[in-house]
Amino acid sequence: MAAVAHEAHGHHDSHGHHDDHGHHEEGFVSKYIFSQDHKMIGKQFLMTAIFMGIVAMILSILFRIQLAWPGEGSDFVSFFLGEEWAPGGVMKEDMYLGLVTIHGTIMVFFLLTGGLSGTFSNMLIPLQLGARDMASGFLNMLSYWFFLISSLIMLFSMFVESGPAMAGWTIYPPLSALPQAVSGSGTGMTLWLVSMTIFIASSLIGSLNYIVTVLNLRTKGMKMTRMPLTIWAFFVTAVLGVLSFPVLLSAALLLMMDRLAGTSFYLSDIIVGGEMLTNHGGSPLLYQHLFWFLGHPEVYIVLLPALGLSSEIISTNARKPIFGYRAMIGSILAIGFLSFIVWGHHMFVTGMNPFLGSVFVFTTLLIAIPSAVKVFNYLTTLWKGSLHLTPAMMFAIGLVSTFITGGVTGIILADSALDIAVHDTYFVVAHFHIVMGMSAVLGMFAGVYHWFPKMFGRMMNLRLGYAHFWVTLVGAYGVFFPMHFVGLAGAPRRYYDYSAYNEFDTSSLDMIMDLNIIITFFAIIAAIGQLLFLFNFFYSIFRGPKAPQNPWKSNTLEWTTPVEHIHGNWPGELPTVYRWPYDYSKPGSEVDFIPQTVPLADGEEEH
């Protein structure tokens, strides 16, 4: 295999390149590196995201060790942090905050925004719509390269002398604006802002491309109401991104100005490190409004693609149409719209006007309705199905579970009165990890297992997939479920250790420490379990059995393309679409699936 030489680059397509347009001699660089082909770009996003995800996971294990065994030297910690940041294997206070910050940033933006949308929007939008490629291949390539550069800058920021950004992934000023307040607010913070600025550019270019492609490049017969729910989800996600990321950019730019140009957008009446600043009239709350105007839609930018993927996977593997297709689209649209008017629920105790708080309570709890509709529709889709429990299907079912479990605690947090005593505690950490972190990660895994044959032309190993699923699900719940109870004991988040409890409540301290050890135990198990995935993934790229044309007997268009990737996706004419994608087990049909390209039979009704 000549291709093995490319392994190191990780963007490996295991097959010879059969190209019907005849330019066989396409070079290595334009095929693997500066590729404009949406399928290759999707894979580039995936590889980069997996790498970033591993980094962020290792960071979480590092600080989990500190939380479970505070002050005890650990070889594992000193291996990664060295004497500089972890003398004797005990990480420094500042570094703890730095790790938490970079962990959160990478997970939310690089793994689950760039990685999830980047991979699957790229891969699936043209394939499921019957398009030869994205509207602009060049912009698409640019989007990936910006993503890669911003990832590298973010990683690099961990190695600067004063440490990475340490103000939390939300980087609230004044902490993030004042290097005197914490060491990470020096060079580390500047790099964070630069990285995120480039990331936002990447996301915007990508999203515009997705929107234009969905609106203009649908093949004949592919009406909006015949699009798979995956595409609906990617489409709304892209719209959310286009509307909200620029606001984050403006927040970041104003912060940059406060840091570098002496302006006072967010600063007022501050004395820090013995220095009396002259800034007056700025408002730290302005930043929070701008940040959460992105920050909340961001949650759905992370979640909707995962929900879209799982809709498709659950329907296919239940051999049933997704229940309530139109209601599902309606829910996606409603969630998308409402996500723009709920940001204030992150600010109930910031001193914001309580009446304004009430309005946000109302809008936030409204969002629970379309979310509930989605859950019930998933459940009904499973009901009386004929479930093929592929690893992808299992992950999708896991997603529904975490979406429920994490969603219900959101009701507590959305209630401004109740938020008072749980805001910024571990209860919140538990909530958002389950509803956003786990759901999206499980959705992403589901997508990888399901579309791996389409990406690499080979199959992943089933048994390893099952093992990976069970370790991940048990590990995830084992980590994040007990965190609720840590939070209800009143434990604030972003604490380096809880020994201060010794001075006022030793029984709470015992409880927190017991739980912290359980959590770290499961975290380590779950992290080791990911090796099963990594191994399966890379091994199967090269040595997995060859994929059949339509391994899951699915209706959507991507399974009508040749297994071996070609430019333009379909060798001949583009396929024509005659029906919605969910005709599974339709009465009157011999087989239990009818691909979208099959014309309606005489007298057959569309769903």
Add this chain to the structure above:
Amino acid sequence: MGTKLIIIVALVLGGIAIAQLMRLYELSSKMSKSDESEVGTRDNNLNGRLMLGFMAFLFLGFIWLMMEFGWTGRGEAASVHGKAYDWLLDLNFWIIIIVFFLTNALLFVFAFKYTKKPGVKAFYFPHNNKLEMIWTIVPAVVLAVIIILGLRTWNDITADSGKDAINVELFSKQFDWTARYAGDDNILGKFDYKLTTDANELALMTTATIDTAIASMESGVNGIKTIESKLNDPSLIMVPEERAKMVEDLSRKQRLIRLLYQMREKHNSKIDASAYDDVIQKDTLYLCENQPYEFTFRAKDVIHSAYFPHFRAQMNTVPGVVTRFKFTPDISTKSMREKKNDPAFNYVLMCNKICGGAHYKMKMIVVVLPKGEYDSWMNSKKGPGSFKSIFQPVVEAPAPAVEPATADSTAVAPVV
């Protein structure tokens, strides 16, 4: 170094081991002709059963956590509104726990029950308007109840405090809290951050504090005069960066001093008294049982958050803004210790907004005393703890403008 090597070697060996296992698996699956896309009946059934098993793990795990740790790990609420809060929290918890059990059970039971069986076809069921109406309307009704009850409590908690509330200010900075009681007049004296000096850490505004601030900024150790003379001293050799920094420092102080002079122009010495009788208190916050309090919050450097878990109270402290929260503690520390059967227990005020390296240590013990004990404590405090006796105008050789490290130790001593 040795351990690092061992870790790496272990990882490599582990990788090789899995690779060999895969080989074996591949060979065996080739012989049995299994196909990765067709999930065998055995795998299907096994995983279906595991779904049920997982449900048991999830539910039993939850019940165990509940029994072992409960949802009020921070104990009974020790404030008046805290009782209403806990009632509402319990109600909401019951609702979501029911939903959690019900929907997760449906999910995993369906996943088990409807795994593929030979000869059984899936039921084609694309939509049903009636069902969809039901599960739109039922959540909507439940949510309406939650919203109405929630907002009622929210309005009570955030309403103005009555006239009999005592005003207390909590001042936050990296990494500690200072309390200021309003004194006999129940009026907190005015403040302005520019008045911060060693002797006036809370930057209260009186004629004397303004004068001190001006004096210190003009002729203190790092005052304008010193900087100017350093900059003009040809015998002093400075690196360019150091000089630039000094020039900047100077221009900053010149801007501030102008503002201080304006402040002095406008200042009305009649309000001095409201600051002088304020009582300043570090380390421990004493509160009176069943006494309403109106807390206002200030931050000196970055955002902090005043979190009182036991009183179900929290409010961010924001530089440049004054925030507020009211509550009435209704269980004294002593009775709470008895209830908890823990003689060392104390209420606490913790910082709950990331604010720098020692964020996790930023706290203040809170002690709730019965009225009698509280009054006698307060009476003993009024003299020595009042701002009037703490503040000693330093006119001759003013200390540096601000030097927090020393400020703490010197100013605390006379207070406590």
